[in-house]
């Protein structure tokens with residue numbers, strides 16, 4: 001119950017900022033939301049995009065799931081939660097940027113890499129197979145590397161798989177082709193506290209916001 005009490009206190013603080021003081025934000029947001037950015041992030045408790053990016057309510061439309069994965073475009077009957085959110089963001093909200101935000105120490109990618117993956121549960125294993133091509137690529141090129149480096153490579157490669165899968169949605173592919181939507185592959189390194197971005201020119205993730213220089217403090 002201690003956590004719940006903390007949440008109520010947190011909501012009171014939020015309420016003070018946006019509803020008790022002279023703040024017009026929600027008066028406008030009640031009419032409609034106009035986020036320009038869709039963020040696809042992991043469900044992991046350490047990688048909340050709103051906290052990481054310091055945004056206000058209404059700034060980002062967010063999909064979170066295990067390992068920040070985007071399944072390919074499929075029209076088979078089913079409950080396609082990620083695809084529904086993507087459709088809403090792209091077709092209705094007309095976002096201009098889609099950011100796939102991966103991260104270090106990802107339990108979902110660890111599950112993907114686990115030799116006994118099937119034993120992890122009835123939903124996790126089939127879900128993370130979306131990133132199986134990333135796993136195969138890492139297994140082919142990094143057989144000699146240690147586990148942490150292999151996992152990092154797999155986490156980053158899975159961001160690229162999600163970016164590729166985004167382009168299998170025909171209405172998104174069209175918007176990307178005509179410059180209406182930009183795709184971004186980002187990676188939060190929580191060990192170093194830095195934000196990386198995938199650069200197609202180098203084929204690697206490079207610091208977008210480098211780690212703090214503690215020596216200058």
Ligand SMILES: [Zn+2]
Pocket residue numbers: 042043044066067068103105106107108109
């Ligand atoms: Zn994760």
